[in-house]
Amino acid sequence: MELKRKDLLDIKGLDQEEIQLILDTAESFKEVTGREIKKVPTLRGKTVVNLFFEPSTRTRTSFEIAAKRLSADVINFSVSGSSVSKGETLLDTARNIEAMRADFIIIRHPASGAPHILARNLRSSVINAGDGLHEHPTQALLDMFTIRERKGKIEGLTVAIIGDIAHSRVARSNIYGLTRMGARVRVAGPPALIPAEVETLGVSVFYDMEEALSGADVIMVLRIQLERQGKNYFPTLREFARLYCLTQERAGHAKGDAMIMHPGPVNRGIEISPEVADGLSSVILEQVTNGVAVRMAVLYLLSGSGEI
Amino acid sequence: MNLLIKNGRIVDPVNHVDQVADLLIADGKVRQIAQEIPVTPDAEAIDATGQWVVPGLIDVHTHLREPGFEYKETIRTGTMAAAAGGFTTICCMPNTKPVNDSQAVTEFILRKAATEGMVNVLPVGAITKGCQGEEITEMGDLREAGCIAVSDDGRPVMNSAVMRRAMEYASMFHLPVISHCEDTNLAEEGVMNEGRVSTELGLRGIPNASEDVMAARDIELAALTNAHLHIAHVSTQGSVELIRRAKEEGIRVTAETCPHYLVLTDEAVTGYNTNTKIKPPLRTLKDVEAVRKGLREGVIDVIATDHAPHAQVEKEMEFDSAPFGITGLETAVAIALQLVDEGVLTVNEMVLKMSGKPAKLLNIDRGHLSVGAVADITVIDPRATWVVDPPQLKSRGKNTPFEGWKMKGRVTHTIVGGKVVYKG
Amino acid sequence: MSEKVIMDPLGIGRALSRISHEIIERNKGTEGLVLVGIRTCGIHLARRISEKIKEIEKSEVPVGILDITLYRDDLLTKKGHPAVRKTDIPFDLVGTVVVLVDDVLYTGRTIRAAMDELMDFGRPAMIQLAVLIDRGHRELPIRADYVGKGVPTSKTAVIKVLLSEEGTEDRVILRED
Numbered sequence: 001m002e003l004k005r006k007d008l009l010d011i012k013g014l015d016q017e018e019i020q021l022i023l024d025t026a027e028s029f030k031e032v033t034g035r036e037i038k039k040v041p042t043l044r045g046k047t048v049v050n051l052f053f054e055p056s057t058r059t060r061t062s063f064e065i066a067a068k069r070l071s072a073d074v075i076n077f078s079v080s081g082s083s084v085s086k087g088e089t090l091l092d093t094a095r096n097i098e099a100m101r102a103d104f105i106i107i108r109h110p111a112s113g114a115p116h117i118l119a120r121n122l123r124s125s126v127i128n129a130g131d132g133l134h135e136h137p138t139q140a141l142l143d144m145f146t147i148r149e150r151k152g153k154i155e156g157l158t159v160a161i162i163g164d165i166a167h168s169r170v171a172r173s174n175i176y177g178l179t180r181m182g183a184r185v186r187v188a189g190p191p192a193l194i195p196a197e198v199e200t201l202g203v204s205v206f207y208d209m210e211e212a213l214s215g216a217d218v219i220m221v222l223r224i225q226l227e228r229q230g231k232n233y234f235p236t237l238r239e240f241a242r243l244y245c246l247t248q249e250r251a252g253h254a255k256g257d258a259m260i261m262h263p264g265p266v267n268r269g270i271e272i273s274p275e276v277a278d279g280l281s282s283v284i285l286e287q288v289t290n291g292v293a294v295r296m297a298v299l300y301l302l303s304g305s306g307e308i
Numbered sequence: 309m310n311l312l313i314k315n316g317r318i319v320d321p322v323n324h325v326d327q328v329a330d331l332l333i334a335d336g337k338v339r340q341i342a343q344e345i346p347v348t349p350d351a352e353a354i355d356a357t358g359q360w361v362v363p364g365l366i367d368v369h370t371h372l373r374e375p376g377f378e379y380k381e382t383i384r385t386g387t388m389a390a391a392a393g394g395f396t397t398i399c400c401m402p403n404t405k406p407v408n409d410s411q412a413v414t415e416f417i418l419r420k421a422a423t424e425g426m427v428n429v430l431p432v433g434a435i436t437k438g439c440q441g442e443e444i445t446e447m448g449d450l451r452e453a454g455c456i457a458v459s460d461d462g463r464p465v466m467n468s469a470v471m472r473r474a475m476e477y478a479s480m481f482h483l484p485v486i487s488h489c490e491d492t493n494l495a496e497e498g499v500m501n502e503g504r505v506s507t508e509l510g511l512r513g514i515p516n517a518s519e520d521v522m523a524a525r526d527i528e529l530a531a532l533t534n535a536h537l538h539i540a541h542v543s544t545q546g547s548v549e550l551i552r553r554a555k556e557e558g559i560r561v562t563a564e565t566c567p568h569y570l571v572l573t574d575e576a577v578t579g580y581n582t583n584t585k586i587k588p589p590l591r592t593l594k595d596v597e598a599v600r601k602g603l604r605e606g607v608i609d610v611i612a613t614d615h616a617p618h619a620q621v622e623k624e625m626e627f628d629s630a631p632f633g634i635t636g637l638e639t640a641v642a643i644a645l646q647l648v649d650e651g652v653l654t655v656n657e658m659v660l661k662m663s664g665k666p667a668k669l670l671n672i673d674r675g676h677l678s679v680g681a682v683a684d685i686t687v688i689d690p691r692a693t694w695v696v697d698p699p700q701l702k703s704r705g706k707n708t709p710f711e712g713w714k715m716k717g718r719v720t721h722t723i724v725g726g727k728v729v730y731k732g
Numbered sequence: 733m734s735e736k737v738i739m740d741p742l743g744i745g746r747a748l749s750r751i752s753h754e755i756i757e758r759n760k761g762t763e764g765l766v767l768v769g770i771r772t773c774g775i776h777l778a779r780r781i782s783e784k785i786k787e788i789e790k791s792e793v794p795v796g797i798l799d800i801t802l803y804r805d806d807l808l809t810k811k812g813h814p815a816v817r818k819t820d821i822p823f824d825l826v827g828t829v830v831v832l833v834d835d836v837l838y839t840g841r842t843i844r845a846a847m848d849e850l851m852d853f854g855r856p857a858m859i860q861l862a863v864l865i866d867r868g869h870r871e872l873p874i875r876a877d878y879v880g881k882g883v884p885t886s887k888t889a890v891i892k893v894l895l896s897e898e899g900t901e902d903r904v905i906l907r908e909d
Contacts, residue, residue, distance in 0.1 A: 029816070
């Protein structure tokens with residue numbers, strides 16, 4: 001089985017077999033990342049461009065390491081602000097980069113759907129590294145990888161996603177992926193941070209955090225963007241934390257062996273308490289490690305699509 | 309030269325005429341309608357066998373962009389598009405640069421339209437200066453210069469007291485107040501309908517309530533001021549119901565919807581096609597059905613285009629950054645015919661909602677084919693099929709959501725004041 | 733199209749016995765010796781050789797697994813990537829004598845990839861090569877130290893090695909068009 005697509009834009013469009021393939025392949029790459037010499041010659045001569053319109057050290061670095069371990073050349077483009085403020089359109093920027101013979105363009109952009117514009121117009125393989133409020137497919141893949149590694153399976157697990165669901169591309173990608181792989185997904189947060197009609201994506205909605213956590217196998221805590229304050233989604237961070245901060249005591253409502261995840265960076269004491277973030281059940285750093293293996297797998301599989 | 313339209317189906321709902329006959333135009337006026345008018349050497353004959361001959365279509369909601377945004381559209385290209393779409397009269401919205409809030413701008417538009425325009429252009433003046441929503445315009449001046457209505461289209465008057473004063477003042481000059489119903493606070497930074505699809509696409513949503521609360525407010529203000537309120541581009545089930553109730557109560561309200569709200573839902577946004585980004589946004593099937601029902605039952609009086617051309621470079625943006633608006637002049641007839649085919653409207657109702665009703669709402673002597681009436685006439689071949697190919701559109705704006713659609717029904721002749729201005 | 737069995741279970745067994753003896757003889761015992769099988773058939777053959785050596789010498793020769801996919805030289809030109817599976821070298825390679833084991837030696841490109849990958853795991857004192865079938869048509873200057881059977885073939889011929897570990901009877905089949 002191979003991945004028959006040029007781009008990785010979202011999880012929504014992936015079927016179960018494709019997700020399985022990426023996760024299986026990532027397992028092999030995790031072995032590679034455990035070697036003394038962590039570099040294989042697979043993508044020698046290929047050029048990977050990190051095109052980031054939003055600051056993100058973590059995701060960019062993870063992609064960069066993944067590409068370098070596959071022996072690809074990596075170029076980082078950081079562009080601040082949207083195309084409008086620069087006077088050059090996104091497409092112009094991307095066409096310029098393609099003209100330099102980029103094989104992969106990894107894009108992070110504040111506007112939902114920006115990677116789709118590139119994918120439609122360029123021959124390069126486009127990987128979505130987070131677009132607006134839409135999706136962050138490699139994050140969901142690494143989350144699913146981490147869950148499968150810990151729990152041995154995804155099917156049948158209960159996963160509670162807590163916090164700002166409305167503005168979270170991580171939540172969306174995970175909702176698509178986890179439900180497709182057979183998990184039961186719950187979301188919890190204040191009403192203004194739960195997107196409209198999210199139930200239609202196959203999740204159940206909770207406003208009470210303890211209820212949402214009850215019997216959960218996996219707790220996924222989302223980062224609360226501090227900019228959300230003052231927009232009346234919730235009155236204050238203080239009250240948000242009082243209602244939705246994952247504390248030791250609240251985590252106790254989940255199953256005894258529940259694992260605790262966070263896509264980072266963590267606001268300690270706001271969405272998650274320091275003891276929980278650093279506790280035994282936390283897999284936050286494993287997520288980061290697995291991110292590299294998953295991104296290597298994605299680069300490898302897309303390079304074999306025959307399109308580039 | 310006289311014009312003789314032979315053998316067409318003459319549909320003139322205002323005069324309750326629907327028959328196959330010949331129609332003779334002389335001196336720019338309808339001279340005679342009869343069976344078998346003989347062809348004479350001084351008349352050019354148009355064979356309209358199998359076609360419909362209807363009063364020239366009137367669009368109460370067009371953006372011509374000139375002055376100020378000539379790169380999007382000009383009075384020349386916009387009226388060419390209108391002619392190609394079968395419209396003989398169009399009302400241009402005031403959100404140009406400068407805004408049409410003074411006699412000078414109105415006169416500029418009318419002068420340009422007289423020299424370069426292909427069809428009649430009736431300017432809509434601004435409700436408030438600069439469409440800023442603060443100080444009302446000199447509507448007496450605007451009326452005198454030729455404005456036929458007022459509107460702050462695209463930038464609704466959020467302050468209810470200002471809207472009240474504007475309505476009171478406009479009613480003195482018998483100017484309809486055209487309201488783009490949107491509570492901009494509720495719409496926030498929304499770019500599409502709020503619902504399942506916006507959640508899936510991760511795009512910020514605009515709830516139905518943003519339209520409904522403003523429709524409710526403006527209806528109450530119309531009741532208070534007895535002004536003529538015309539609600540633009542109705543897109544929600546809620547506002548259809550509000551307008552229905554207002555009409556039952558005898559409040560002076562009329563309403564329009566646009567072809568796209570009758571055939572497209574927010575599903576069309578999937579794929580982030582910026583040519584589906586409009587205000588109000590494409591809604592859900594439930595709303596489309598309610599708007600169709602409202603149109604059929606007469607709650608909605610008029611089909612308008614809200615033709616809003618933009619340059620390709622503006623629409624080639626990220627969905628969040630692209631401007632709102634789509635073109636519509638050249639696709640309206642085909643979409644309206646689709647509704648006829650689907651049994652939503654009869655041919656007569658369709659023609660009435662695109663000519664007789666708009667004329668009535670604007671208080672102009674158009675929209676009928678009485679003998680002696682100005683010969684603004686549209687000839688439509690209801691069976692002609694074509695595919696929407698944006699580069700072939702006359703409008704400078706190629707931003708149509710109907711790209712690639714197979715259409716049935718096309719304008720073959722557009723006649724303004726007895727002159728053929730478009731031949732398909 | 734013709735198909736014929738060129739090795740039967742007995743033949744394969746004898747060939748592996750001989751190779752095992754040769755390995756011991758050439759290396760004067762099993763000191764510092766490790767076997768590395770190339771996925772998938774090479775692993776089974778390496779394990780069998782390890783067993784035979786144990787019978788003969790009463791000493792354990794460790795077996796590693798190599799998946800050479802990521803080191804292939806045709807990845808960027810071919811459509812559709814093969815599945816990547818794990819490499820597992822559970823011992824230190826430095827200073828060892830590695831006997832690479834594969835089923836069929838053909839162009840030599842697989843062995844090139846395997847040697848490159850092995851080098852990334854450490855610096856062995858020596859690498860030797862054992863194959864069940866050598867069918868000729870080398871494209872690289874590589875030869876096997878231990879050969880079960882040399883089979884002259886045409887370039888269009890297909891050789892299939894079937895092993896009981898994969899759920900079939902041991903057999904080597906030559907198919908010619």
